[in-house]
Amino acid sequence: MPPKGRKSGLPGEFELIHRYFAPLAAKAPLAFGLSDDAAVVRPPKGMDLVVTKDAIVEGVHFLPDDPAERVAQKLLRVNLSDLAAKGAVPAHYLLATAFPAKTKAAWVAGFARGLAKDQRRYDVTLIGGDTVGTPGPLTLSLTMFGYVRSGKMRRRAGARPGDRLFVTGSIGDSAFGLSILKDKGHRSLSAADRAYLAGRYQLPEPRVAFGVALRGLASASIDVSDGLLADLGHLAKTSNVAAVVELDQVPLSKAGRAVVSRASGALLTAVSHGDDYEILFTVPKRSVAAMLAIAKRTRTPVSEIGVIAPGTGVWPLNGGGAVPIPKRGFTHF
Ligand code: ADP
Ligand code: MG
Numbered sequence: 001m002p003p004k005g006r007k008s009g010l011p012g013e014f015e016l017i018h019r020y021f022a023p024l025a026a027k028a029p030l031a032f033g034l035s036d037d038a039a040v041v042r043p044p045k046g047m048d049l050v051v052t053k054d055a056i057v058e059g060v061h062f063l064p065d066d067p068a069e070r071v072a073q074k075l076l077r078v079n080l081s082d083l084a085a086k087g088a089v090p091a092h093y094l095l096a097t098a099f100p101a102k103t104k105a106a107w108v109a110g111f112a113r114g115l116a117k118d119q120r121r122y123d124v125t126l127i128g129g130d131t132v133g134t135p136g137p138l139t140l141s142l143t144m145f146g147y148v149r150s151g152k153m154r155r156r157a158g159a160r161p162g163d164r165l166f167v168t169g170s171i172g173d174s175a176f177g178l179s180i181l182k183d184k185g186h187r188s189l190s191a192a193d194r195a196y197l198a199g200r201y202q203l204p205e206p207r208v209a210f211g212v213a214l215r216g217l218a219s220a221s222i223d224v225s226d227g228l229l230a231d232l233g234h235l236a237k238t239s240n241v242a243a244v245v246e247l248d249q250v251p252l253s254k255a256g257r258a259v260v261s262r263a264s265g266a267l268l269t270a271v272s273h274g275d276d277y278e279i280l281f282t283v284p285k286r287s288v289a290a291m292l293a294i295a296k297r298t299r300t301p302v303s304e305i306g307v308i309a310p311g312t313g314v315w316p317l318n319g320g321g322a323v324p325i326p327k328r329g330f331t332h333f
Contacts, residue, residue: 008101010108013131020112021095024119024126028092031127039127041092047147050088054078055096055141062202063181068107070202071140072114077206078225079144080122081277084211085223087154088146090122095129098139122208148215158220159239163282165306166291168207170253171228171278172260172270177201186259193255200253204277210300211279217291221281227274230329233314235280242311247271247318251303271316272329282308 177197179185
């Protein structure tokens with residue numbers, strides 16, 4: 001659509017696309033250098049295209065002074081995490097950028113550098129998008145495409161009573177990191193712990209290799225973005241089962257443990273805040289050993305945190321006793 005004439009610190013729409021975005025599509029012949037109305041996607045034979053989209057908004061998902069490079073990387077990574085949870089190999093993405101008038105070209109340059117860096121790291125390429133201005137906050141939306149064997153996308157549904165419940169990495173770092181960056185929280189931590197947690201908020205680590213390698217072994221999985229307990233609730237509900245989760249088995253990083261040892265409520269924050277971008281998954285008992293071998297091979301930390309049971313709902317336990325949970329996860333509205 002033609003832009004409505006607005007004053008902006010940026011070069012024109014077409015110059016922006018040509019200068020910052022077209023180089024990111026150079027390796028995709030069917031994106032035609034971003035010089036056509038659309039790109040072509042040709043799935044390899046026998047594969048399904050798996051599609052996901054996540055939008056991020058300044059002031060909601062990232063902070064106004066987060067570095068542009070990291071905002072770009074986070075945008076890519078939150079989408080990569082969805083594909084990882086589904087066992088899909090990531091391939092291409094579409095990008096919509098809505099820039100407020102105050103946006104500087106240097107910001108867009110940094111943003112494009114961040115995309116370039118993670119395109120190399122995860123072997124994905126830009127194939128198109130849209131560039132608009134907005135009277136609102138900076139808004140970035142990315143649609144990521146990946147591939148799985150036809151009919152084989154791993155679902156949230158599929159968990160069965162008796163399946164073991166696992167999660168990758170550590171939970172809660174991002175919640176604590178946000179509090180450090182936004183509210184100057186957790187001041188009694190060491191500088192190294194604070195920097196680690198802030199880094200985990202700005203730069204999640206999607207479990208791409210592990211998510212793909214997990215195929216055939218996990219009965220169900222979900223990306224942890226809304227909070228561990230909330231996302232576990234989604235998995236349990238879709239699978240028509242109950243989930244028992246041992247809160248003292250939930251993996252915390254060294255810095256996360258330091259936070260929890262100082263503030264008793266912090267563990268509940270860790271399991272309900274979200275923004276973790278780890279994979280929560282269930283494994284039938286017979287496949288646990290094979291799964292652990294894959295975790296080792298892909299150097300992915302995994303922790304067993306509970307078990308699937310008949311019934312409905314999420315049952316958090318702490319050393320055997322049931323725990324009342326005031327708020328299980330993040331909701332926008
Ligand atoms: P139209 O107005 O027909 O939608 P545009 O002028 O918006 O076309 O886009 C021209 C080309 O540039 C298209 O191939 C589009 O996919 C690409 N493009 C536009 N904005 C972006 C962006 N932010 N990131 C990647 N590609 C983009
Ligand atoms: Mg357009």
